[in-house]
Amino acid sequence: MHRHFMIHKPYGYLSQFVSREKLAHKKKYLGDLYSVPQGTMAVGRLDEPSEGLLLLTTDGVESELVRSKKYEKEYYVQVDGIAEQEHVSKLSKGVLIGLGKGKYYQTLPCRVQLINPPEKLPHRSKKIRDERHGPTSWLSITITEGKFRQVRKMCAAVQLPVLRLIRVRIGAMHLNDIPNQGILEVSAFKD
Template structure:
């Protein structure tokens, strides 16, 4: 379903007491927010306003797992505060983290050494604010993802300016612009970043600008049954 101001009309058939979650394929060049905070530049665009339908106040939809303006890919929208906190900070006393997978086009042909450094953790930031990322999964994507070539509104750059390559990175942290800072730290600046998965929810079946309803079980599938039960049917404690 295409991202428009009426995108939720056919989706929200649930009662006001139920929590709902949506997977949105955010295009590049759009901010991960619905409300103008007065700080937008002239060229910047927000996500379109959403209507209130079926007695559900869509203004209560929260974007969890935000992306910066020029990044693309999966964002979760939810009316459940507990789900928003689980995606952002982890679930339960043990703070079990939900993984997020990114496909990243970098400047140059990324090396095995750089991928190994990404996997082991790298220092990002400067001075006293320096932070060492945790271990993560990183691997080279051998062929350019063909299904992503038409999703971006602007071309990254002309091939005459040198080669690019793709790497997949899966993390459970969420520092500001973390993946971009990680690839820069190993010598391969990010040119394009697409988040393809949050937990058990992927971009499969979505094109840039599309949205679909997803379930609690789908989002939390990697954390096991206990985690799913902790949020499932807990709609009144948002």
């Protein structure tokens, strides 16, 4: 019997439970926060400075399905500067991002919209910055793919550096469904 979980991954944690690296004691892992069954894996990842909804499962087949283009992934993104409709248009059509080693990828068209600063955000241990450092804007970006650091690279491609990135939704599962920004066991993932 496989088990499935929705968790809130806070800022500053790696999307894994343990590490065998020499300097592992200097990093924070999900295992420091949540107790899950042996063999549980993260479905996709959020990088260390990213936050939000992360799915866990003991079922590799389910993991592959959720990472497919069948499931939308929505992010709230705080960017440095004033985002304009021109930025939204470029991001929506797809942009060219670097994959490393001289390789590039044209992102698929996606949904992007300017949003007001979200009222209810997860607590973050490190402050972003204050108004003295200039204006910021918020975007909602919904993609169906998931290249390495894709949303950050997309925003950089249109000269909008990311200050904060929060995954709020995967399919029909929302970060707000998790009580107290912790962990919630579910019978199945919903698309």
